[in-house]
Amino acid sequence: MxxxxxxxxxxxxxxxxxxxxxxxxxxxxxxxxxxxxxxxxxxxxxxxxxxxxxxxxxxxxxxxxxxxxxxxxxxxxxxxxxxxxxxxxxxxxxxxxxxxxxxxxxxxxxxxxxxxxxxxxxxxxxxxxxxxxxxxxxxxxxxxxxxxxxxxxxxxxxxxxxxxxxxxxxxxxxxxxxxxxxxAGQLTPTPQTGEPTAAPKLTIDDARIDWSQPAVGVRRRINAVTPEPGAWTTLDGQRVKLEPVTSAGTAQDDDAVPAATTDQGGARRDALAPGTVRVDGTHVLVGTGSDPVVLGRLQPAGRTMMNALDWARGAALRGELVFE
The missing domain is CATH 3.40.50.170 (Formyl transferase, N-terminal domain)
Incomplete structure (x- = not known):
C-alpha cells in the first residue's frame, strides 16, 4: 500500500x-x-x-x-x-x-x-x-x-x-x-454512535488553578495541563508553575500526611483555607475546597523547578503563604 x-x-x-x-x-x-x-x-x-x-x-x-x-x-x-x-x-x-x-x-x-x-x-x-x-x-x-x-x-x-x-x-x-x-478489503468504516463531546484546546488561562475547587478537581486540572500548557498559580502577584500534586492521605512514603479528620461536631480539625500553604513534617500542604493536597515540585518566578519543601522553608520566612 x-x-x-x-x-x-x-x-x-x-x-x-x-x-x-x-x-x-x-x-x-x-x-x-x-x-x-x-x-x-x-x-x-x-x-x-x-x-x-x-x-x-x-x-x-x-x-x-x-x-x-x-x-x-x-x-x-x-x-x-x-x-x-x-x-x-x-x-x-x-x-x-x-x-x-x-x-x-x-x-x-x-x-x-x-x-x-x-x-x-x-x-x-x-x-x-x-x-x-x-x-x-x-x-x-x-x-x-x-x-x-x-x-x-x-x-x-x-x-x-x-x-x-x-x-x-x-x-x-x-x-x-x-x-x-x-x-485486504476486510474493513468497512461504520458511523459513530453516541453523544459527542467537545475537546477544544486548553489555554494558559485554563491552566490556572482555582484552589476553591475540591481536591480531586485541583489534582485533575494539574494533571490535565501537564506538560502543556502547564499548571500555575500566583503568590504575591507573581506566577508560580506547578507539577502534579497528591492527596494528603496518599503521599507515597512513611511520613504520609493523614487525610483531614473531623471532631464530634463534624468540623475538620486540620482543614486549610483554599490556597493556604503549610509545612507539615516533610510535606507542603495547600488548602482546597475540600481536603488539602501535597505539593511535589514548583517553579517560583525567576527560578528553576524545585522541591516544594525546599521552597516553602525559605519562603515561609516572609510570613503566611497563600496562593491566589
Whole structure:
C-alpha cells in the first residue's frame, strides 16, 4: 500500500515508524513548516520532520493545502493517507486524492472528545478509560465513520503527557492494523454512535488553578495541563508553575500526611483555607475546597523547578503563604 503520512509533533512519530516497520510504502511525509523554539526562537523542524529525515523519507512542509501542494500530492498516486496530529485542515480537494481516503488516528473513543485536546479533557473529566480511534477523515471535525478502536485504563495519577505517550505507541499499532485491513478489503468504516463531546484546546488561562475547587478537581486540572500548557498559580502577584500534586492521605512514603479528620461536631480539625500553604513534617500542604493536597515540585518566578519543601522553608520566612 502506497501511503502519505501527515503529522507534526512527537506524539505522531511512533505511528510513522510503525508504518515503515510494517513495510508500507511511505511515498512522502507531510508536516508543518519549521517553527521558532526556545527563548532565542530558533527555527526548528517538527519531530515528524526529524524522524522522516532519519528514515530517509521525502518530506513536504506546509501549514495549509495550497494548489501547488495538492498538485504535488496528486503525482504520488496514493492508495491512502494516514494522519496523526498534523495540525491543519485537509480540504475536500486533498481528501479526494487517495484511493482509500485519509485515515485519521485520534486519541479518544469517538464520538467522545472531538477536537484538539482529547486526552487533556479526558484527564480533566476523570474518565475511567481512554483510547484511540481510527476513522475516515471527512469535512466535519472528527465526525467520520470509524474503522477501529483500542482502550486503556486511565490511572488517576496520570498526566496528559504520560497518557499521550502511551496512546501514541498503542495507537500506532491500531493504525497499522487499520491500513492493513483496508488493503485486504476486510474493513468497512461504520458511523459513530453516541453523544459527542467537545475537546477544544486548553489555554494558559485554563491552566490556572482555582484552589476553591475540591481536591480531586485541583489534582485533575494539574494533571490535565501537564506538560502543556502547564499548571500555575500566583503568590504575591507573581506566577508560580506547578507539577502534579497528591492527596494528603496518599503521599507515597512513611511520613504520609493523614487525610483531614473531623471532631464530634463534624468540623475538620486540620482543614486549610483554599490556597493556604503549610509545612507539615516533610510535606507542603495547600488548602482546597475540600481536603488539602501535597505539593511535589514548583517553579517560583525567576527560578528553576524545585522541591516544594525546599521552597516553602525559605519562603515561609516572609510570613503566611497563600496562593491566589
Amino acid at each position: 502506497r501511503v502519505l503520512f501527515a503529522g507534526t509533533p512527537e506524539v505522531a512519530v511512533p505511528s510513522l515508524r510503525a508504518l515503515v516497520d510494517a513495510g508500507l510504502d511511505v511515498a512522502a511525509v507531510l508536516t508543518r513548516v519549521d517553527a521558532p523554539v526556545g527563548r532565542r526562537r530558533v527555527l526548528t523542524p517538527s519531530a515528524v520532520a526529524t524522524a522522516a529525515d532519519e528514515l530517509g523519507l521525502p518530506v513536504l512542509k506546509a501549514n495549509r493545502f495550497t494548489p501547488e501542494l495538492i498538485a504535488e500530492l496528486e503525482t504520488l498516486e496514493l492508495d491512502a493517507a494516514a494522519i496523526v496530529a498534523y495540525g491543519g485542515i485537509v480540504p475536500p480537494a486533498a481528501l479526494a486524492l487517495p484511493r482509500h481516503g485519509w485515515v485519521n488516528l485520534h486519541f479518544s473513543l469517538l464520538p467522545a472528545w472531538r477536537g484538539a485536546a482529547p486526552v487533556q479533557h479526558a484527564v480533566l473529566a476523570g474518565d475511567d478509560v481512554v483510547g484511540a480511534t481510527t476513522f475516515l477523515l471527512e469535512k466535519g471535525l472528527d465526525t467520520g465513520p470509524v474503522f477501529g478502536m483500542m482502550t486503556e485504563p486511565l490511572e488517576p495519577s496520570a498526566t496528559s503527557g504520560e497518557v499521550l505517550e502511551s496512546l501514541s505507541r498503542s495507537g500506532a499499532v491500531l493504525l497499522v492494523q487499520t491500513l492493513s485491513g483496508i488493503e
